[in-house]
Amino acid sequence: xxxxxxxxxxxxxxxxxxxxxxxxxxxxxxxxxxxxxxxxxxxxxxxxxxxxxxxxxxxxxxxxxxxxxxxxxxxxxxxxxxxxxxxxxxxxxxxxxxxxxxxxxxxxxxxxxxxxxxxxxxxxxxxxxxxxxxx
Amino acid sequence: xxxxxxxxxxxxxxxxxxxxxxxxxxxxxxxxxxxxxxxxxxxxxxxxxxxxxxxxxxxxxxxxxxxxxxxxxxxxxxxxxxxxxxxxxxxxxxxxxxxxxxxxxxxxxxxxxxxxxxxxxxxxxxxxxxxxxxxxxxxxxxxxxxxxxxxxxxxxxxxxxxxxxxxxxxxxxxxxxxxxxxxxxxxxxxxxxxxxxxxxxxxxxxxxxxxxxxxxxxxxxxxxxxxxxxxxxxxxxxxxxxxxxxxxxxxxxxxxxxxxxxxxxxxxxxxxxxxxxxxxxxxxxxxxxxxxxxxxxxxxxxxxxxxxxxxxxxxxxxxxxxxxxxxxxxxxxxxxxxxxxxxxxxxxxxxxxxxxxxxxxxxxxxxxxxxxxxxxxxxxxxxxxxxxxxxxxxxxxxxxxxxxxxxxxxxxxxxxxxxxxxxxxxxxxxxxxxxxxxxxxxxxxxxxxxxxxxxxxxxxxxxxxxxxxxxxxxxxxxxxxxxxxxxxxxxxxxxxxxxxxxxxxxxxxxxxxxxxxxxxxxxxxxxxxxxxxxxxxxxxxxxxxxxxxxxxxxxxxxxxxxxxxxxxxxxxxxxxxxxxxxxxxxxxxxxxxxxxxxxxxxxxxxxxxxxxxxxxxxxxxxxxxxxxxxxxxxxxxxxxxxxxxxxxxxxxxxxxxxxxxxxxxxxxxxxxxxxxxxxxxxxxxxxxxxxxxxxxxxxxxxxxxxxxxxxxxxxxxxxxxxxxxxxxxxxxxxxxxxxxxxxxxxx
Numbered sequence: 001x002x003x004x005x006x007x008x009x010x011x012x013x014x015x016x017x018x019x020x021x022x023x024x025x026x027x028x029x030x031x032x033x034x035x036x037x038x039x040x041x042x043x044x045x046x047x048x049x050x051x052x053x054x055x056x057x058x059x060x061x062x063x064x065x066x067x068x069x070x071x072x073x074x075x076x077x078x079x080x081x082x083x084x085x086x087x088x089x090x091x092x093x094x095x096x097x098x099x100x101x102x103x104x105x106x107x108x109x110x111x112x113x114x115x116x117x118x119x120x121x122x123x124x125x126x127x128x129x130x131x132x133x134x135x
Numbered sequence: 136x137x138x139x140x141x142x143x144x145x146x147x148x149x150x151x152x153x154x155x156x157x158x159x160x161x162x163x164x165x166x167x168x169x170x171x172x173x174x175x176x177x178x179x180x181x182x183x184x185x186x187x188x189x190x191x192x193x194x195x196x197x198x199x200x201x202x203x204x205x206x207x208x209x210x211x212x213x214x215x216x217x218x219x220x221x222x223x224x225x226x227x228x229x230x231x232x233x234x235x236x237x238x239x240x241x242x243x244x245x246x247x248x249x250x251x252x253x254x255x256x257x258x259x260x261x262x263x264x265x266x267x268x269x270x271x272x273x274x275x276x277x278x279x280x281x282x283x284x285x286x287x288x289x290x291x292x293x294x295x296x297x298x299x300x301x302x303x304x305x306x307x308x309x310x311x312x313x314x315x316x317x318x319x320x321x322x323x324x325x326x327x328x329x330x331x332x333x334x335x336x337x338x339x340x341x342x343x344x345x346x347x348x349x350x351x352x353x354x355x356x357x358x359x360x361x362x363x364x365x366x367x368x369x370x371x372x373x374x375x376x377x378x379x380x381x382x383x384x385x386x387x388x389x390x391x392x393x394x395x396x397x398x399x400x401x402x403x404x405x406x407x408x409x410x411x412x413x414x415x416x417x418x419x420x421x422x423x424x425x426x427x428x429x430x431x432x433x434x435x436x437x438x439x440x441x442x443x444x445x446x447x448x449x450x451x452x453x454x455x456x457x458x459x460x461x462x463x464x465x466x467x468x469x470x471x472x473x474x475x476x477x478x479x480x481x482x483x484x485x486x487x488x489x490x491x492x493x494x495x496x497x498x499x500x501x502x503x504x505x506x507x508x509x510x511x512x513x514x515x516x517x518x519x520x521x522x523x524x525x526x527x528x529x530x531x532x533x534x535x536x537x538x539x540x541x542x543x544x545x546x547x548x549x550x551x552x553x554x555x556x557x558x559x560x561x562x563x564x565x566x567x568x569x570x571x572x573x574x575x576x577x578x579x580x581x582x583x584x585x586x587x588x589x590x591x592x593x594x595x596x597x598x599x600x601x602x603x604x605x606x607x608x609x610x611x612x613x614x615x616x617x618x619x620x621x622x623x624x625x626x627x628x629x630x631x632x633x634x635x636x637x638x639x640x641x642x643x644x645x646x647x648x649x650x651x652x653x654x655x656x657x658x659x660x661x662x663x664x665x666x667x668x669x670x671x672x673x674x675x676x677x678x679x680x681x682x683x684x685x686x687x688x689x690x691x692x693x694x695x696x697x698x699x700x701x702x703x704x705x706x707x708x709x710x711x712x713x714x715x716x717x718x719x720x721x722x723x724x725x726x727x728x729x730x731x732x733x734x735x736x737x738x739x740x741x742x743x744x745x746x747x748x749x750x751x752x753x754x755x756x757x758x759x760x761x762x763x764x765x766x767x768x769x770x771x772x773x774x775x776x777x778x779x780x781x782x783x784x785x786x787x788x789x790x791x792x793x794x795x796x797x798x799x800x801x802x803x804x805x806x807x808x809x810x811x812x813x814x815x816x817x818x819x820x821x822x823x824x825x826x827x828x829x830x831x832x833x834x835x836x837x838x839x840x841x842x843x844x845x846x847x848x849x850x851x852x853x854x855x856x857x858x859x860x861x862x863x864x865x866x867x868x869x870x871x872x873x874x875x876x877x878x879x880x881x882x
């Protein structure tokens with residue numbers, strides 16, 4: 001039985017390496033940082049990511065600002081997802097001081113309470129987070 | 136081990152730490168410990184800050200460090216989020232473990248005790264354990280008293296068993312499941328709800344209208360699912376003792392124990408006893424039966440988060456005995472004689488079930504589940520000179536595969552199910568034994584545009600040895616037209632075989648003759664019941680005077696294509712026949728929930744039912760069914776102190792409108808009833824004093840205003856005569872009942 005599985009998997013491996021020179025993962029996991037503050041942002045970011053063709057699963061953490069996605073690399077790549085995120089008005093943080101900035105027009109379309117570039121609103125939300133934690 | 140080697144290597148290479156203001160570390164997958172490959176793309180951040188970093192392709196990360204940062208949160212899609220305490224700048228090596236959440240129904244731990252979902256496509260109402268405590272009660276049948284969607288009625292004057300109704304239809308038209316395994320059905324239809332002790336229930340989900348095709352084709356007016364307490368989440372030890380002035384004593388104990396890292400077990404024991412005889416209304420009959428129930432359940436829970444497996448194994452045994460009838464009835468000497476009228480109902484039930492679930496670790500949106508359940512239900516009973524014995528052996532199995540089409544906006548569930556029911560049924564000397572089995576396949580598609588629209592469409596095809604091959608379609612829609620408003624619609628078909636005797640057992644406690652119109656059908660000579668259910672509902676949440684509230688309107692209509700009509704219109708007979716004409720149940724409800732002040736909540740509802748059937752004697756309203764009902768529940772809690780101590784107050788008011796009574800015009804005058812009963816009001820109340828997280832006491836009263844039906848048993852003076860009838864019960868028999876109890880738990 002083990003042998004059969006082994007031979008079979010060899011066959012599969014052979015098949016996939018033959019057919020694709022560069023291995024494109026059907027269920028690739030990618031994670032990058034997206035700026036935002038609240039649950040409303042979360043919904044908008046995840047929806048934008050999911051609406052990118054080839055993205056299967058998307059989840060954004062309010063706490064870490066990390067957007068994690070599972071995507072089909074044959075159909076899409078990270079830059080396409082990032083473009084969609086920018087379109088709905090959220091900045092993509094690449095490194096510490098390197099950002100992909102959403103256009104002012106796109107940024108203005110987000111809900112007033114989601115204005116993540118505004119210090120005051122950020123502070124507002126942090127207060128809320130603390131309240132939630134106390135409970 | 137590898138971890139230790141790694142960390143010891145790290146001790147030898149302190150030169151890695153050159154940047155004093157940064158913390159370095161590596162994140163690895165616990166699933167894949169052999170080669171210690173790092174996880175790329177995992178994120179780390181300092182708790183309560185926005186300072187974070189992502190691991191590189193080798194799993195390494197560098198994160199700015201300040202001395203006030205103490206806790207580092209590590210998260211990665213599909214994995215558990217870990218929080219690590221950081222004491223110094225030594226590089227960390229951390230293994231993350233995959234998420235293994237396999238529960239088919241996720242119980243939302245909301246603060247409110249009941250929860251109307253804004254997001255689900257179906258009209259679902261969740262009741263959690265806290266709400267169930269409001270009615271102090273003792274079993275599932277009684278746990279709906281503070282809930283307006285379910286009506287609790289009075290079934291008969293003998294067994295004291297409460298029946299439930301939804302949308303104007305009795306419980307046989309509801310699919311009642313226990314952790315998604317159909318449970319109160321077949322032989323257990325009449326008393327099954329009383330076989331699940333209230334303290335075993337963790338939460339209840341009530342779905343109005345056509346349910347999901349995943350659980351079968353039997354649901355017509357809705358579905359009630361009860362989730363039981365789980366060894367992994369229940370208290371280590373729990374005790375509930377209850378005693379009521381009407382002679383009822385109950386005791387519940389739970390023991391939960393962790394066996395290994397992966398196995399947990401729980402032993403749940405319930406007993407109830409009523410040994411005192413009461414005849415407050417002086418009709419020479421017991422107002423409530425003498426009873427004795429022992430109910431034992433052992434659960435095993437297996438969780439292996441790393442590999443994605445979850446499993447439950449249950450074994451349960453129940454022994455329930457009831458004795459009722461005339462006060463001086465002695466079963467030893469009077470059984471089967473006309474010395475005195477009496478009845479005994481003895482039930483023994485064994486059931487076992489196993490569930491196995493697997494989530495694909497790499498694909499959190501994909502899972503597979505398997506359920507297998509077996510039950511053996513044996514009821515031996517007699518009612519005066521009528522004998523009724525039924526043994527029902529049942530097998531249920533189901534495989535469900537969950538995944539997505541394209542992305543998570545398009546989900547589906549598909550699978551196959553198999554059921555087997557063997558009924559061995561003896562009514563006096565007539566044998567009605569039969570075997571039913573069916574194989575079915577189902578597919579349910581769910582679409583959600585993540586904004587304002589979602590849809591669930593299901594279809595199943597079943598081949599049943601007695602019902603034939605048939606298709607069951609169900610459709611649910613949800614639309615959010617504006618903020619905080621949800622519009623829902625559903626349509627679906629249901630089909631079932633009516634267990635006419637099991638569902639109408641109260642008929643045996645009467646002198647009525649049993650007539651069955653044999654039309655050559657497969658079940659008692661009758662045809663299966665088929666109905667369509669249509670419904671719309673609208674929920675609006677609002678803020679009024681800075682307090683939160685919501686209002687719901689819903690309208691449901693059930694239209695029977697065929698029904699087994701139960702005709703009580705001749706006081707000397709009960710007739711079962713296939714519907715010829717129309718049978719329709721319309722239900723309208725408006726419900727308001729409003730927070731009057733902090734911790735002071737009001738729930739109120741008005742319900743209108745129009746349930747009519749074409750009987751042989753013409754189109755009539757369903758008997759013993761009020762057209763109008765009004766419900767109100769007020770609850771108030773004092774603010775909890777540090778140690779958890781507080782007071783809780785709860786009052787429920789019900790106005791039950793007039794009810795049409797079955798025709799008794801052909802009876803002698805002293806045994807005739809009015810055409811309609813009067814309307815009446817019921818008041819229940821309970822006070823709970825919580826002393827600490829461990830201990831609380833409660834006291835309450837049911838039927839505070841002492842409403843009683845004057846004459847619940849027709850011809851109680853001549854129980855073996857031709858007019859004896861215990862079936863026409865439309866209001867409480869037992870008057871005011873005061874109770875008290877205590878709960879103790881060790882976490």
